[in-house]
Amino acid sequence: MTIGVGVVGFGWMGQVHTRSYLRVPHHYSDAPPVTLVAVADDVPGRAAAAAERYGVAGSTLDWHDLLDDPRIQAVSITLPNFLHREVGAAFAAAGKHIWIEKPVGISADDARAVAGPGQVAVGFNYRNAPAVEKAREILREGQIGNVTHARVRLLSDYAAHPDGALSWRFERERGGNGVLGDLGSHGVDLIRYLLGEIDAVFADTAIFVPTRPRPSAATAGHE
Known part of the structure; x- marks a missing residue:
């Protein structure tokens, strides 16, 4: 087949x-x-x-x-x-x-x-990383006790340069919830995969690049 x-x-x-x-x-x-x-x-x-x-x-x-x-x-x-x-x-x-x-x-x-x-x-491909699978095994076996809090940090620099074009990813009407939907959703998936359902979320948000140049042609989202 x-x-x-x-x-x-x-x-x-x-x-x-x-x-x-x-x-x-x-x-x-x-x-x-x-x-x-x-x-x-x-x-x-x-x-x-x-x-x-x-x-x-x-x-x-x-x-x-x-x-x-x-x-x-x-x-x-x-x-x-x-x-x-x-x-x-x-x-x-x-x-x-x-x-x-x-x-x-x-x-x-x-x-x-x-x-x-x-x-x-x-x-949500991060859950298949070998380190994550090992962490899931450790948690399920209770090796570190009862986990009550989880902190997620995702380091990505594709949007760091201020001259990066204003693609659909940065517009709420077309991109949705910005970095929370783009990268934060990975964090939510990882926590649910490792620990189960989430009771509460705490986060600080900020806009580091307030304006961007508009592209003159189609972009690929991460450009």
């Missing part, structure tokens, strides 16, 4: 997902073969260039073209956050298995809308 995959959105995360699919046989030799069937991106030339670079069979400007493609069983949705609900719900209704980047939309209602007969997985 071969698993046919489509990728919707080919910015930074779309490239990460595509490279990961290509590496599946390197890490899981007994897994079914994965075939990259098509990539969709509405930025002219981006999907075609991606298909040529990564050996994807087809490309299109319109993600709707992938909905009814019988060769595609699973799809990665790596679009800007505000598009996740519309696209995710459509592929869920089409019966596709979905790997969708977090957060799944702008709100909890958006996330609930992305449901269908297929499996839906969200990109």
